[in-house]
Amino acid sequence: xxxxxxxxxxxxxxxxxxxxxxxxxxxxxxxxxxxxxxxxxxxxxxxxxxxxxxxxxxxxxxxxxxxxxxxxxxxxxxxxxxxxxxxxxxxxxxxxxxxxxxxxxxxxxxxxxxxxxxxxxxxxxxxxxxxxxxxxxxxxxxxxxxxxxxxxxxxxxxxxxxxxxxxxxxxxxxxxxxxxxxxxxxxxxxxxxxxxxxxxxxxxxxxxxxxxxxxxxxxxxxxxxxxxxxxxxxxxxxxxxxxxxxxxxxxxxxxxxxxxxxxxxxxxxxxxxxxxxxxxxxxxxxxxxxxxxxxxxxxxxxxxxxxxxxxxxxxxxxxxxxxxxxxxxxxxxxxxxxxxxxxxxxxxxxxxxxxxxxxxxxxxxxxxxxxxxxxxxxxxxxxxxxxxxxxxxxxxxxxxxxxxxxxxxxxxxxxxxxxxxxxxxxxxxxxxxxxxxxxxxxxxxxxxxxxxxxxxxxxxxxxxxxxxxxxxxxxxxxxxxxxxxxxxxxxxxxxxxxxxxxxxxxxxxxxxxxxxxxxxxxx
Numbered sequence: 001x002x003x004x005x006x007x008x009x010x011x012x013x014x015x016x017x018x019x020x021x022x023x024x025x026x027x028x029x030x031x032x033x034x035x036x037x038x039x040x041x042x043x044x045x046x047x048x049x050x051x052x053x054x055x056x057x058x059x060x061x062x063x064x065x066x067x068x069x070x071x072x073x074x075x076x077x078x079x080x081x082x083x084x085x086x087x088x089x090x091x092x093x094x095x096x097x098x099x100x101x102x103x104x105x106x107x108x109x110x111x112x113x114x115x116x117x118x119x120x121x122x123x124x125x126x127x128x129x130x131x132x133x134x135x136x137x138x139x140x141x142x143x144x145x146x147x148x149x150x151x152x153x154x155x156x157x158x159x160x161x162x163x164x165x166x167x168x169x170x171x172x173x174x175x176x177x178x179x180x181x182x183x184x185x186x187x188x189x190x191x192x193x194x195x196x197x198x199x200x201x202x203x204x205x206x207x208x209x210x211x212x213x214x215x216x217x218x219x220x221x222x223x224x225x226x227x228x229x230x231x232x233x234x235x236x237x238x239x240x241x242x243x244x245x246x247x248x249x250x251x252x253x254x255x256x257x258x259x260x261x262x263x264x265x266x267x268x269x270x271x272x273x274x275x276x277x278x279x280x281x282x283x284x285x286x287x288x289x290x291x292x293x294x295x296x297x298x299x300x301x302x303x304x305x306x307x308x309x310x311x312x313x314x315x316x317x318x319x320x321x322x323x324x325x326x327x328x329x330x331x332x333x334x335x336x337x338x339x340x341x342x343x344x345x346x347x348x349x350x351x352x353x354x355x356x357x358x359x360x361x362x363x364x365x366x367x368x369x370x371x372x373x374x375x376x377x378x379x380x381x382x383x384x385x386x387x388x389x390x391x392x393x394x395x396x397x398x399x400x401x402x403x404x405x406x407x408x409x410x411x412x413x414x415x416x417x418x419x420x421x422x423x424x425x426x427x428x429x430x431x432x433x434x435x436x437x438x439x440x441x442x443x444x445x446x447x448x449x450x451x452x453x454x455x456x457x458x459x460x461x462x463x464x465x466x467x468x469x470x471x472x473x474x475x476x477x478x479x480x481x482x483x484x485x486x487x488x489x490x491x492x493x494x495x496x497x498x499x500x501x502x503x504x505x506x507x508x509x510x511x512x513x514x515x516x517x518x519x520x521x522x523x
Contacts, residue, residue, distance in 0.1 A: 009150055010090055012174070016142035017089020017099060019182040021081055024103065024135030026189030028110070032127040033192045038117065039124040040193070041110035041131065046070075046077055046248040047333075048113040055406040055508055062293045062300075067243050074248070092143045099143065100136045107132025118334025138181055145174040202252045206368055209255065209361045211282065211307060218284040218305050223465035226474045230421030231436040234464070234474065236302035238363050244291045244300060244379070246401065251332045251386045255369040260314070260353075264328070264391035267319030274369055277353065280309050285350045285373070286467045288440050290413050292378040293507050297418050297516040301440065303471050306373050307356025311344040311390075314353060320345070320392045328398045329372055329382075330389035337384045338400035338409050341392065343374055349443060350375060350470065353387065375470040376443030378411040378511055408510040415441030415500060417449055417475070417492040419518050427521040430483050436476035441494040445469030448493040451477045454486050461490075469495065481522045489517040 025042060032039045050073065053061075061069040084106070092099020110128035114120060149170035225234040255274040262270040285306045294300035315327070320341060327344055329337045344351045351374040355362060362368040367385030374382035380402045391398070395409055403409045417439035422428045439446045445466060450458040461475040479488075492500045504514035 009093065009146060012146055013089045013093035013143060014086035015089065015178060016139060016146060017085040017087065017092065018082055019142065019178050019185070020089065020099075020103060020135040020139035021085030021106075022182055022185040022189065023138045024106070024131045025081075026131075026185035026192070027134040028127040028131030029189045029192035029196070031130050033196045035126055036121045036124040037196050038120055039114045039127040040196075041107075041114065041128045042074070042077060042081070043248055044113040044117060045110060046073055047117060047246070049073065049077070050246050050248060058405075059293065059507060062244065063295065066300075070248055089139065089143070092139050093146060096140070096143065099139055103132055103136050103139060107135075118332070142174065142178055142181075145170065145177060149174055202254050202368070203364060205254060205256075206361050206364065211356050211361060212278055214282045214284045214307055216283045218286045218467065220286075220467055221465045224467055226436065226464050226476060228421070228434050228436045228474070228476055230423065231474055231476070232418075232420050232438050234303065234467075235358060236304055238304070238358050238360070238366070241302040241304060241357075241366065242291060242300045243365050244293055245385060246335050247331075247333050247385075250364045252364065253332055253369055253386055258369050258388070260370065260388060260390065262314060262318040262390045262392070264393045265321040265324040266315075266392050267321065268317075270314070270318045272314070274355075277309060277355065277370065280313060282307050282309060282355070285352055285354075285470070287350065287352075287373055287375050287470045288442055288472045289373065289379055289383060290416075290440065290442070290511075292380050292407065292411060292511050295507060295512050296416065296504070296514045297518070298512075301418075301438075301472070304358050306352060306354040308352035308354035308373065311351045311353055311372065311374075312347065314390065315341075315345060315392070318392065324392045324394055326393055326395045326398065328389075328391040328393055328400060329384040329387060330391070331384050332386040332388050335384065336400040337372075337381050338395065338398070338403065339372075339374060339377065339382045340410060343377060343382070351382070376413055378413055380407060381409070381411045406508050411510045413440075413442055414511045414513050415439070415444065415446070415492060415494050415498075416513075417446075417490045417500060417516065419488060419490050419516055422488070422518075422520045424518050424520070427523050428481060430481050430522050433479055433481050434476045435479050435488055435490075436474065437490060438472045438474055439490075439492040440472035441492065442470050445495040446473050446492055447495045447497070449473075449475040450491055450493075451479075452489045453479060458491070481520075483522050486520050486522060487517055488520050489515055491515045 028041050065072045088099040088102040107128045111125050114124050152170050258274045260272045287306055288303040291300035325341050327339050327341055354371050354373045370387045371385040372383055372387055418437045420437040435451055439449050449461040451461055452458045459477050461477045464474040466473045501513035502515050505512055
């Protein structure tokens with residue numbers, strides 16, 4: 001018995017630590033709901049982790065989890081909280097007040113993560129401070145109960161049904177206090193987070209929003225979409241459009257309070273509201289977006305019909321100065337992107353502030369109410385979501401979020417091609433089958449696509465009719481597939497006569513390259 005007791009009490013001390021951490025987070029969420037909704041410790045720390053994680057780990061997370069990388073991060077943070085709080089509980093049990101000190105350090109780190117985020121309010125420090133105090137009180141009380149239980153086991157336990165033994169009383173008090181406190185904290189925390197999300201959500205506003213009819217619409221030509229099973233749709237549905245950004249939770253911005261500020265190296269500072277932006281007149285634009293994290297053959301690329309206003313019209317109101325060469329766009333959450341000024345003022349390039357996507361207001365996760373869309377540039381230097389600011393400046397004076405993290409400050413898209421069908425890992429029947437996919441060369445256009453089976457000759461593919469040079473095209477070739485395993489390769493040529501880069505390159509610092517070569521099994 002004497003050898004088992006320390007192990008048992010260590011486990012119970014760890015449980016006390018976890019309960020105190022739950023109280024810490026729950027009280028923080030409740031106070032945040034009341035005074036500063038942006039001050040959730042777990043979300044602030046998660047956003048901080050996103051900012052400081054080295055570039056190779058970011059790439060690994062995106063490659064491993066794709067669009068679920070933030071869910072994986074939250075799960076990892078949750079596991080880290082459980083482990084750290086369990087250790088704090090054991091420390092408090094063995095060497096008080098070390099556990100409380102550890103909890104105080106966690107609160108201080110949470111305060112630092114919160115107050116350094118963009119858009120914090122004056123009282124943003126309060127939720128983690130009050131949460132840490134509440135958690136510390138619970139930890140001290142639980143560990144005091146636990147030590148009392150341990151002391152009571154040192155002497156003989158009186159018998160008899162009429163009176164409960166001191167050991168039983170101390171055990172019951174500990175478990176009742178831990179259980180009730182933990183359950184209440186979970187209910188309070190979950191409810192506070194749910195209420196915060198529900199009351200701050202602008203989804204109802206978005207659904208009720210009626211956008212003006214566009215002055216011009218996109219005409220999809222006959223033959224733009226091939227009728228081939230397995231090939232990617234010409235227009236990517238909003239629900240399927242890829243999402244890669246640094247926002248741990250989707251920012252909610254009400255159009256009524258939204259403002260865009262254009263400043264920096266300009267003749268005059270400009271500030272626009274949402275209604276003023278709409279009053280400038282809206283047009284439709286078909287544009288394919290590509291993420292710099294897209295690997296060869298990857299799916300972090302999508303095509304949509306956007307509704308918006310040319311950025312050049314916005315900048316013209318401010319009057320950029322002649323020595324400026326960059327626009328630093330800023331999101332509501334502090335994210336920034338560096339876009340060449342020339343790409344935003346070129347009359348031949350449809351860089352826009354988008355407010356609509358595929359016939360409806362922007363979805364929240366894609367930047368509602370306003371985002372940037374620039375053809376021919378990777379998203380990390382152009383496609384800022386939840387846009388609030390455009391600073392006209394120079395590359396020498398300012399740098400954007402990803403530049404110090406190992407990515408190029410300027411990043412034109414490397415045009416590419418992808419095989420959609422046959423799919424890797426899925427055996428196909430022998431016979432005549434289509435090999436099909438998509439290819440893109442935004443702002444230039446695709447001239448040709450070629451396919452090679454094993455080490456044979458390159459065969460020209462049939463292309464769909466492009467909507468314009470800013471969108472991808474579908475392609476296919478007919479293949480007489482024979483049983484066995486075969487390598488299928490694809491490459492594209494753009495309208496400038498340039499062949500897609502064959503040499504493989506990683507996604508950093510400015511996008512992947514290479515020809516996709518897939519192993520296909522034929523039965």
